[in-house]
Amino acid sequence: MSKAKNKAKPQSNTIALNKKARHEFILEDKFEAGIELQGWEVKSIRAGKVNISETFVTIQNGEAYLVGAQIQPLHAASTHVVANPERSRKLLLSRRELDRLIGARDRQGYSLIATAMYWKKCWVKLEFFTGKGKKSHDKRTDLKDKDWSRQKERIMKHSAR
Template sequence: MAKKKSKQSNSNTIALNKKARHNYNLTDKFEGGMSLQGWEVKSIRTGKVNISDCFVMVKDGEAYLVGSEILPLNAASSHVVCDPTRDRKLLLNRRELDRLIGAVERDGYSLIATAMYWKQCWVKLEFYLGKGKKSHDKRADIKDREWSIDKGRIMKNKNLGK
């Protein structure tokens, strides 16, 4: 007897911020849990999340995810007030928070969210310390990327000719 294949994907990724690497020079990676309400977890399971324009803000010694959008389900309870763009608290160690506060306030770094994913049964946010790129930096990165592609093509054709 054949088993039925489930339609769920094996990927733990919920949402990605693809523009982050293009707009910022990312340096140090951090991972934090999120304090979520029940309706938010249900919406995340269905994939109704957008983190493309969000960032992490440090306020009063705590880290918050600002600008993320979790759309409520149509079948959500009527007694629950759903705010899709509320600030969500990140769960980090005191040592990590102190390091982030120092980097943001003294060194002028930004905290950019790059991915949201499942880790066992918890929702985790991956974010980086980063500084914004200027337009000439972006052009230089594009030029380097295109040159590496062309170089690979040249080397491939050179090796095939022997």
């Protein structure tokens, strides 16, 4: 007799998303970085108390930092730890990636925008892009294109019947 295997549902590795980033910026090059976290932050992330909607990446003294991410401490956190939910967190990148980011920011005027935070095995990773801000007319054309593609799908769906 064989043992019955439990079929676990595949869970999403995504912790938090910045949905407004694609609307506000023209995103170009994608980067992935590890985040230097404290113990209470990992526990809060596991509980889902993260917000990265207004985050960006800055480079200071040759190091990359995540600024504006809010990780709310748990109520059951230790009392001897001073929890700062909006502190800057260091990003773990190679020297080559840092040099590319510094060049893109300084020479070409790109911003570094965080778009997603997710689990990769047991590590928390941050996905961010280099990008430039959109003007209001760019946003309008994107909305028109999105509406038109939605209408095309509806037309094709009804014509196939």
